[in-house]
Amino acid sequence: MNSIFSKISTILPASAMVVMCATIVQAQVGVGTKAPAGAEVFMDGSRKMLDEKWIYWEGPRFAAKPPIKWTVVNDPVDKGTVINCNDPASAGGKYGSADIVTKKQFKDFRAHVEFFITKEGGNSGVYLQNRYEIQVLDGDTTSHGMAAVINESKSPYFAYNGIGKWNAYDILFRAARFKDGKLVEKPLVTLYFNGKKVHSNQAISQVWGGPNSGIDGGNDGGKGITDTPGGLKLQSEGHDVYYRNIWIKEEKLDKADTNF
DSSP: OHHHHHHHHTTSOHHHHHHHHHHHOOOOOSTTOOOOTTOEEEESSOHHHHHHHEEEOOOTTOOOOSSOOOEEEEOSSSSSEEEEOOOGGGTTTOTTSSOEEESSOBSSEEEEEEEEEOSTTOEEEEEETTTEEEEEETTOOSTTSTTOBTTTSOOOGGGOOOTTSEEEEEEEEEOOEEETTEEEEOOEEEEEETTEEEEEEEEOOSOOSOTTTSTTTTSGGGTOOOSOOBOOEEOOOSSOEEEEEEEEEEOOOOSSOOOO
16 A cells, blocks of 8 residues: 555645545444444443433344343443343343344444354344344354354354454445335445455345344245334344444445445
């Protein structure tokens, strides 16, 4: 990169170089990335924000009772508190029984999510629009494994920091597009995992996991998605998986491109 700039600097004035540098700087990604201007923080590790901005998702398997039973625990690495997704109602891996979703719903958005798996096999999940899961699962390198867009991509397991360390997803998502009620463009997502770009403009064909997984999962075997916005959902599957530093920025992506 430095050699490129040195060559360009011989033919461009300094003022032009400043503009160029500002244009090509990559968005900040990775563990510890703070919310940029225009973004809203949805999880700061406090009970107050958990109750204010999240609700249980009342899907077909819903078995929990408000208030949210996810707990506030001390950050095992840094100062402060974080949220443990292990809810009593999800014991035994009953996904959909005690998942939480943002009260606010989205179409196109940029999101940042940090998670910490405490034990081998730790399992949770991050759902875009409460439909499309980006897996959180220690030990699985398949298309159903860690950081896979479930059943749509391979797991980029190489980017995983491992048990006992914080990990970060940086996401740019473009919702499906419809015309006259018919799907004309599939949803797209680009994902950075711990600062490494692991999926670029990954198309998503359907909602996987059935009606217990998220909205539209029960429509035509998951293929009957609708033009309805949805919140960011976090899955509880009876495992001690921690979350912190979640923020979302609404976007308007006219072009079918999520690369960033």
